[in-house]
Amino acid sequence: xxxxxxxxxxxxVIISSTIGNALEWFDFTVYGLxxxxxxxxxxxxxxxxxxxxxxxxxxxxxxxxxxxGGLVFGLYADRHGRKRALVVMITMMxxxxxxxxxxxxxxxxxxxxxxxxxxxxxxxxxxxGGEFGSASAMLIEFAPPGRRGFFGAFQMVSQLAAGVLGVxxxxxxxxxxxxxxxxxxxWRVPFVLGILIGxxxxxxxxxxxxxxxxxxxxxxxxxxxxxxxxxxLGELFAxxxxxxxxxxxxxxxxxxxxxxxxxxxxxxxxxELKLPISAAYTGLLVVNLVNVALVLAFxxxxxxxxxxxxxxxxxxxxxxxxxxxxxxxxxxxTVAHLWQLQASGLLLGVLAGPMPAFMTEIFPVGVRSTGAxxxxxxxxxxxxxxxxxxxxxxIKLTGDRAAPVYYIFFAAAVGVGGLAFYRERRPQATVxxxx
Numbered sequence: 068x069x070x071x072x073x074x075x076x077x078x079x080v081i082i083s084s085t086i087g088n089a090l091e092w093f094d095f096t097v098y099g100l101x102x103x104x105x106x107x108x109x110x111x112x113x114x115x116x117x118x119x120x121x122x123x124x125x126x127x128x129x130x131x132x133x134x135x136g137g138l139v140f141g142l143y144a145d146r147h148g149r150k151r152a153l154v155v156m157i158t159m160m161x162x163x164x165x166x167x168x169x170x171x172x173x174x175x176x177x178x179x180x181x182x183x184x185x186x187x188x189x190x191x192x193x194x195x196g197g198e199f200g201s202a203s204a205m206l207i208e209f210a211p212p213g214r215r216g217f218f219g220a221f222q223m224v225s226q227l228a229a230g231v232l233g234v235x236x237x238x239x240x241x242x243x244x245x246x247x248x249x250x251x252x253x254w255r256v257p258f259v260l261g262i263l264i265g266x267x268x269x270x271x272x273x274x275x276x277x278x279x280x281x282x283x284x285x286x287x288x289x290x291x292x293x294x295x296x297x298x299x300l301g302e303l304f305a306x307x308x309x310x311x312x313x314x315x316x317x318x319x320x321x322x323x324x325x326x327x328x329x330x331x332x333x334x335x336x337x338x339e340l341k342l343p344i345s346a347a348y349t350g351l352l353v354v355n356l357v358n359v360a361l362v363l364a365f366x367x368x369x370x371x372x373x374x375x376x377x378x379x380x381x382x383x384x385x386x387x388x389x390x391x392x393x394x395x396x397x398x399x400x401t402v403a404h405l406w407q408l409q410a411s412g413l414l415l416g417v418l419a420g421p422m423p424a425f426m427t428e429i430f431p432v433g434v435r436s437t438g439a440x441x442x443x444x445x446x447x448x449x450x451x452x453x454x455x456x457x458x459x460x461x462i463k464l465t466g467d468r469a470a471p472v473y474y475i476f477f478a479a480a481v482g483v484g485g486l487a488f489y490r491e492r493r494p495q496a497t498v499x500x501x502x
Contacts, residue, residue, distance in 0.1 A: 076276055080209045081221050083271040084202050087157055088225030089232065090264040092195070097233040097257045098167070098188070099126055099330035099455070103337060103344070104254045108172040109181045120463075123455040126330065128185055129192035130452025133444035136196020138300070141437035144197065145299050148277045148285075149205040149436065154269055156194045156201070161265030163190030168258030200440025203423040208278035208432070213370055219423035220366025223416075227355045227362065230329060233257065234352040241345055284432045303434040303441075309489050310429045314442040316485020317425065320382055321418055322451030323478030324389070327471050328412050331455035332405075339468065340400040350409035361416030369421035375486055378425070381417035386479045388414065390472045397468040429489070450478050 098105065105125070106118035136156075144152035166187035173180045203222045210218035236257050244253040304311070333347035369377050392408040430438040458471035 077209050077211075077218075080205060080275050080278075081218070083275050084206055085221050085225045085228065087153065087268045087271050088198060088202050088222060089228040090157070090261075090268055092198070092226045092229035093232050093257075093261070093264075097236075097261070098129075098191075099326075100233050100237050100333070100348070101254045101257075102126060102330070102334050102455070104250055105184075107250060108254075109184055111173050120456065120459050123331070123334075123459060125181065125184060125188060127452040127456050129188035129195075130444075130448040132189045132192030133196040133448055133452075134441060136193035137200060137440035137444035138196075138437065139193075140197020141200050141440035142299055144201040144204070144436035144440075145433060148281060149201045149208075150272060150275060150277050152197055152201045152436070153205070154272045156197050157268030157272065158265050159194035160191060161262050161268070163187050163194060164258050164261035164264070166190065168255045168261065196444045197436070197440050199423075199443045200427070200436040200438070203427045203439060204281075204432075204436045205275075205278050207424055207427050208280035214367075215428055216369035216374070216421050216424045217363065217367040219427065220362045220420045222423040223362045223366075223419040224359055227359050230355045231352060231359075234348045234355070236260075238345060238348050238352070241348075280432055288433070299434055299437055303430075303438050307430060307434065307438060310438060311442055313485045313489035314426050314429065314439060315446045316481050316488075317378070317422065318443050318446035319450040319485075320478045320482025321415065321422060322447045323454050324385060324412075324415055324475050326451045326454035327458055327475055328409065328415075331458045331471065332409070334455070335459070336400075336405055339462075340396070340405075342400055342402060342405055346402045347405060347409075350406045351412075353406075354409050354412045357413060358416035358419070361413060362420040365417045365420030366424065367420075369424065374421040374425040377421050378418050379483060379486060381414045382479050382482055385411060385414040385418070386472075386476055389475055390469075393469045393472050429491075450481075 102122040106122035109125075110118045110121040140152045140156055143155075164187075167184065170183045170187060171180055199222065202225075203219055206218045206221055207215040240249055240253045240256060329351060333344055333351060336342040336347045337344035365377055388411045389408070392404070392411055396404040396408050426443065427435055427439045454474065457474055461470035461474060462468055464470075
């Protein structure tokens with residue numbers, strides 16, 4: 068590695084990746100925290116439950132663009148470098164987020180307002196699509212031998228930091244503004260501030276080197292005189308079907324649980340259970356802060372004991388605990404019961420720690436960003452982005468306010484099945500990625 072020392076560049080990569088990812092994911096996910104006020108601003112004339120359902124549908128629309136963004140940016144990162152792709156993505160996210168901050172509401176421009184909101188969310192989704200695969204690949208490719216789990220965990224730290232930042236800003240705005248001012252303009256503040264991620268993210272990401280593993284791959288490819296018969300995408304699907312299935316199923320389980328807990332539950336608690344949304348935000352904030360430490364600890368532990376050894380038990384225990392605590396909450400809606408349910412999310416920190424390393428190291432470097440990005444975003448689109456919508460729909464369909472637990476059960480079964488299907492092809496790390 069050239070330039071500053073190996074250790075110095077690794078620190079720089081961790082810092083730039085974590086801060087850059089956090090800023091980008093903050094802009095993408097903060098919409099979910101303001102779903103109730105967005106519903107009132109852009110979908111008036113409906114009862115609160117139906118308006119919230121429409122807001123959740125708009126939340127999910129952004130996820131439709133993520134697989135395409137993952138494919139485009141994944142291919143770009145695998146051909147031209149992780150660094151260049153990450154710089155472009157964070158600039159696009161700033162544009163989409165700024166648009167949300169300035170789109171007039173339904174009262175001002177009518178039906179055009181929700182249409183512009185959809186356009187802004189699609190830009191955000193396209194940008195976010197390549198973030199996970201490229202940033203995770205960058206992190207693990209800079210990791211020293213036997214430390215990929217720990218380095219990859221910083222991907223999840225950045226997402227948790229985004230959640231913490233979003234909740235802190237939401238709580239600050241709720242406490243500082245009257246309900247009228249918050250509904251009129253206060254909710255726009257995070258989106259307007261999100262424009263700043265463009266120049267900040269560009270500066271951070273322009274200061275790091277390309278990953279050494281990718282540079283070695285480019286050098287080997289340049290020296291190989293054999294004509295390439297397959298495109299990167301063709302090679303990926305032809306040679307790595309088990310890796311694709313395993314990574315898709317793992318993310319399906321994790322993302323369903325995450326979006327039910329972090330997006331659906333706070334809005335459900337406020338709208339249906341009549342609990343203070345500030346209490347839901349506070350519980351989410353505490354869980355995210357604790358999970359920062361858990362993610363790093365269990366990412367590091369996975370370097371010693373294997374990835375699946377931690378992921379599968381955490382997923383199973385989480386499902387059982389969430390079922391019991393969700394039933395308790397809907398039977399007796401109290402803040403204490405809500406916080407107990409949210410505390411079950413600490414098990415997601417155990418699951419999330421090893422996840423980025425597993426998702427990326429199972430693919431060879433030449434298709435790594437494409438494989439991880441594409442499967443991550445397909446799974447998030449199908450199981451995560453529509454999780455709040457499906458959760459609310461299940462309640463309406465069944466009349467059972469605890470029905471979202473069955474959605475989590477289904478996704479968890481998909482995850483466990485996919486991990487059981489995966490078999491490691493060859494050693495790629497000190498500890499086998501599958502455990």
